[in-house]
Amino acid sequence: xxxxxxxxxxxxxxxxxxxxxxxxxxxxxxxxxxxxxxxxxxxxxxxxxxxxxxxxxxxxxxxxxxxxxxxxxxxxxxxxxxxxxxxxxxxxxxxxx
Numbered sequence: 001x002x003x004x005x006x007x008x009x010x011x012x013x014x015x016x017x018x019x020x021x022x023x024x025x026x027x028x029x030x031x032x033x034x035x036x037x038x039x040x041x042x043x044x045x046x047x048x049x050x051x052x053x054x055x056x057x058x059x060x061x062x063x064x065x066x067x068x069x070x071x072x073x074x075x076x077x078x079x080x081x082x083x084x085x086x087x088x089x090x091x092x093x094x095x096x097x
Contacts, residue, residue, distance in 0.1 A: 046092045053088040054081070 030038075058065045068077040 042096050046089070046096060049092045050085060050088050053084065057081070057084050 065077060065081065068074040069081070
């Protein structure tokens with residue numbers, strides 16, 4: 001590793017860690033209403049990420065997932081979509097929590 005790379009990595013990590021620590025320290029001072037607002041925001045971010053994950057799954061599959069679920073009523077596709085939702089939800093919960 002060169003010194004330039006090490007310094008840029010250090011600067012990048014400092015710019016990411018310092019605001020996260022400030023947010024964590026400030027979360028104790030914002031009160032119950034602020035915590036409720038943060039919970040709602042994190043919930044909305046989680047739902048949006050679930051929708052994005054579903055759209056990516058739909059884009060990757062060679063058939064229309066919506067048609068398989070609604071017209072064909074394919075239970076296997078429904079089970080796979082449910083498993084995808086659970087998997088993405090676990091990842092999002094770990095990332096946000």
